[in-house]
Amino acid sequence: MIHSQAIKTGCDVEMNVCGSLVHMYAKNGNLQASRSVFSQFWLPDLKCWNSLLGGYGHHGMPVETLKLFKEMLKHGIQPDHVTFLTLLSACSHGGLVEEGMMLWNSMKQKSGTITPGPNHYSCMVSLLCRAGLLEKAEEVIQESAAASHSLEHNLEMWRTLLSACVDKRNLGLGIRAGEEVLRLDSDDSATHVLVSNLYAVTGRWDGVADMRKKMRGMMLEKEAGLSWIEAQHGGIQAFTSDDQTSSVINEAQSEVWRLRGNMGRSEVDDLDAKDCSTQVVEKEMCCLLYPSQQSNR
Structure with a gap:
């Protein structure tokens, strides 16, 4: 125009x-x-x-x-x-x-x-x-x-x-x-x-x-x-790491463990517990195994 x-x-x-x-x-x-x-x-x-x-x-x-x-x-x-x-x-x-x-x-x-x-x-x-x-x-x-x-x-x-x-x-x-x-x-x-x-x-x-x-x-x-995406229904979804407040946290964790099993050896296996404190290992595992949860914004 x-x-x-x-x-x-x-x-x-x-x-x-x-x-x-x-x-x-x-x-x-x-x-x-x-x-x-x-x-x-x-x-x-x-x-x-x-x-x-x-x-x-x-x-x-x-x-x-x-x-x-x-x-x-x-x-x-x-x-x-x-x-x-x-x-x-x-x-x-x-x-x-x-x-x-x-x-x-x-x-x-x-x-x-x-x-x-x-x-x-x-x-x-x-x-x-x-x-x-x-x-x-x-x-x-x-x-x-x-x-x-x-x-x-x-x-x-x-x-x-x-x-x-x-x-x-x-x-x-x-x-x-x-x-x-x-x-x-x-x-x-x-x-x-x-x-x-x-x-x-x-x-x-x-x-x-x-x-x-x-x-x-x-x-x-x-x-x-x-991280932001536009869902199929048109709403905007926000993802944040290590968020366990979602109402579907149990279902999400189960799905992550299923996917981890399909992938085989994961990044978690690369962590050397001998050279790392328990707290650090637990934190890294948490970030890797618990995905970002969706929350409407």
Whole structure:
């Protein structure tokens, strides 16, 4: 309707309107329509290029995004900070490490023209963490801190690195990342939990017990994470871990035990009771064996 109205009034030939239409279609995933509007102009401006690049990047097409970027350069359009942010984000989600590093270095070489901002650094940290290049990610975070970026952005990047260290079981770097987060925000319960998980996946059950003791001493509690789905009847259902208040708890537990039997060896069997306190084992078993219960919201 909006596009039709623009055509009727003749506004569709204006560059600003074109850019908005390209952005609208790209945001909603209609990349064919977005490209069609884009192609109507002989010399689209940078805003139009950025809108189309953002559409391809946002919808999981990193290779196409980079091809479009090369096409943009051939037309003599120079990128800005928005362009590089879009490209780095696409590379991060697409796992294109080499391409992302080339773009990063290219942007930094444009000293005085384009200065990497906090969001650019965050994208690079995410890209490197996903690729398992954790030490390189730490270097980027330290570089960002030297650039005096905001506290919140530094916290976000250290948390990203800590989470990656848990996935990759990198105890030493993970502890450093956790210490940095807690130095900036000592009451962050989520970070205490992540560090505890890091100790757990690396078999350091004494560290798990120490972290949980520390949390109790600081009166910190893990915030319950909620997952949301839309049920068939149209209602919204919220799931929270280890909730035993549901009216169907007995039926749910019976079903879990049945499924566990069908799966055979479960994650619970991986817990080494010899190296872990009874309390920790019971807690881990509870989280694994008692599923999230549904509660209407």
